[in-house]
Amino acid sequence: MKGKRDLRFGQLVVDFAGAPGPAEAGAxxxxxxxxxxxxxxxxxxxxxxxxxxxxxxxxxxxxxxRELVDLLLEERRLLSVINNLPGNISLASYDYxxxxxxxxxxxxxxxxxxxxNPYEEDDVRISVGTAGNAWLGEVxxxxxxxxxxxxxxxxVKERLLACMxxxxxxxxxxxxxxxxxxxxxxxxxxxxxxxxxxxxxxQEVLAELLERWRAILGExxxxxDLSRNQxxxxxxxxxxxxxxxELAVGEDGAIYEKPLFQESYFTERAGLADxxxxxxxxxxxxxxxxxxxxxxxxxxxxxxxxxxxxxxGRAGGMECGRCRGKKAAGIR
Numbered sequence: 001m002k003g004k005r006d007l008r009f010g011q012l013v014v015d016f017a018g019a020p021g022p023a024e025a026g027a028x029x030x031x032x033x034x035x036x037x038x039x040x041x042x043x044x045x046x047x048x049x050x051x052x053x054x055x056x057x058x059x060x061x062x063x064x065x066r067e068l069v070d071l072l073l074e075e076r077r078l079l080s081v082i083n084n085l086p087g088n089i090s091l092a093s094y095d096y097x098x099x100x101x102x103x104x105x106x107x108x109x110x111x112x113x114x115x116x117n118p119y120e121e122d123d124v125r126i127s128v129g130t131a132g133n134a135w136l137g138e139v140x141x142x143x144x145x146x147x148x149x150x151x152x153x154x155x156v157k158e159r160l161l162a163c164m165x166x167x168x169x170x171x172x173x174x175x176x177x178x179x180x181x182x183x184x185x186x187x188x189x190x191x192x193x194x195x196x197x198x199x200x201x202x203q204e205v206l207a208e209l210l211e212r213w214r215a216i217l218g219e220x221x222x223x224x225d226l227s228r229n230q231x232x233x234x235x236x237x238x239x240x241x242x243x244x245x246e247l248a249v250g251e252d253g254a255i256y257e258k259p260l261f262q263e264s265y266f267t268e269r270a271g272l273a274d275x276x277x278x279x280x281x282x283x284x285x286x287x288x289x290x291x292x293x294x295x296x297x298x299x300x301x302x303x304x305x306x307x308x309x310x311x312x313g314r315a316g317g318m319e320c321g322r323c324r325g326k327k328a329a330g331i332r
Contacts (some may be wrong), residue, residue, distance in 0.1 A: 008036040010288035010309050013267055013281055017213040018306040022206035029277060036284055039143040039263055047266045052199045065189045068177050071170055072193035078167045086156050104139050136161055217307040221298045239286040242279045
């Protein structure tokens with residue numbers, strides 16, 4: 001098995017890139033890593049059990065928390081929409097003694113020459129549930145002063161005010177629920193909302209990584225001159241940073257080399273989500289390519305377009321294993 005480790009590393013990469021979508025890619029990654037690094041069934045069960053999924057979230061969320069969690073998530077979504085509108089716009093919310101306070105800031109897109117600092121940002125605060133319409137009027141006035149007078153900015157302003165009006169309304173509903181339930185229920189709902197957002201953010205990262213790794217496999221397979229291939233050179237730059245070996249002292253006093261990716265790397269999941277996946281995939285792919293002849297085993301399936309590693313024999317190099325299995329079962 002040790003002699004086939006490079007193939008298991010390659011399989012980890014092609015299986016990840018061939019995952020149907022981000023919801024499945026995380027589990028595919030963990031299973032591939034368990035095989036590639038030789039971890040046992042106990043590790044795999046533990047890692048999969050700790051892996052956050054939307055399905056697990058839905059199963060675990062208490063029914064009594066759902067309304068408040070849904071409102072908190074919608075509030076987060078609107079906040080993201082507002083802060084990602086064109087223009088130097090920033091909206092934040094704070095809790096003070098059970099009250100929700102909003103802070104709006106806008107930095108001028110064009111200099112405001114009648115100020116000491118032409119690019120100084122304006123900001124205004126409001127407590128949710130008090131004079132919301134008047135506050136929106138103040139925000140609209142700030143926007144007109146700071147943004148260029150163009151049709152595009154008029155559309156941004158209309159979208160901004162509509163979202164903020166909805167955001168204030170949500171805040172009022174959230175406060176009403178919070179006042180009717182114990183404080184610990186509110187804290188619990190906030191934790192559930194944060195957990196959902198974390199899962200959602202991770203799946204967005206996985207969607208981007210799937211697209212990136214499918215492109216990487218295609219470029220490496222088709223490259224005429226690997227020595228000048230920028231994609232591979234970029235991978236090697238990451239590999240050279242990741243592949244840092246550390247020495248440690250064991251309980252018996254012997255000095256040993258620590259594994260590059262210990263089991264805790266996959267169960268504790270420390271660090272940024274994109275680095276967590278990407279660093280392992282880069283290391284595995286380069287280890288696969290280091291073995292002479294392995295690049296030639298990479299194929300693109302003519303039926304589904306997925307990358308795969310050709311198995312020995314003529315049939316093994318024609319289609320990916322999934323499509324060969326479908327053909328054998330008479331499935332088109």
